[in-house]
Amino acid sequence: MEFIAALVMILVIGGIVFVSGHATKRKEAEAAAKARAEQVVEVGRLAEQVQNSLAKMETAKTLASRVNHTSRALEHLELAFFYPVCTDVISNAHEIRDRLKAMIRVFPVIDLVEKSYRQRFKGKSAAELSALQDALYEIGMKGITNVEIEQAQIYPEGTGEIVTIESIQDRCRKLGWEPR
Numbered sequence: 001m002e003f004i005a006a007l008v009m010i011l012v013i014g015g016i017v018f019v020s021g022h023a024t025k026r027k028e029a030e031a032a033a034k035a036r037a038e039q040v041v042e043v044g045r046l047a048e049q050v051q052n053s054l055a056k057m058e059t060a061k062t063l064a065s066r067v068n069h070t071s072r073a074l075e076h077l078e079l080a081f082f083y084p085v086c087t088d089v090i091s092n093a094h095e096i097r098d099r100l101k102a103m104i105r106v107f108p109v110i111d112l113v114e115k116s117y118r119q120r121f122k123g124k125s126a127a128e129l130s131a132l133q134d135a136l137y138e139i140g141m142k143g144i145t146n147v148e149i150e151q152a153q154i155y156p157e158g159t160g161e162i163v164t165i166e167s168i169q170d171r172c173r174k175l176g177w178e179p180r
Contacts, residue, residue: 036085043089046080063111067104074100102152105142109135109149113163114156129175132168139165
């Protein structure tokens, strides 16, 4: 009889432990789901800030403001990477980050190419050559490649021309530049 009573007690206690363990797991799952939902909202907010910064960059007129807005967009995106749900919310987050980094590096080159176009329009070939040489200097000092220029997807204003290192060098040669 004592054996049966002890067995019943063990079953009752085991049932209580099982039920409380199940309830604890359910609460943990609910807490995890809530945390994930909060992360999704935060990453969405950061993605919106990235878009806002890029919209401001599109309308910026100066090199400094373009770089500043793009850097700000990159900062917001980098913050989003701290959340495990980042790539779930922003499916191409890695590509966007790579493009933003390339844009920051390539902006000065495109700015100098645009300056050379303005000088060409004015008929000032010496100033055009100087601007293109400055662009080549920037490319050389930063180690910028055609891949980065292409990845940045930045084109000189008004022309839409695809800029390559070779096209800059070719134009310099047409203006009388002899590379060393």
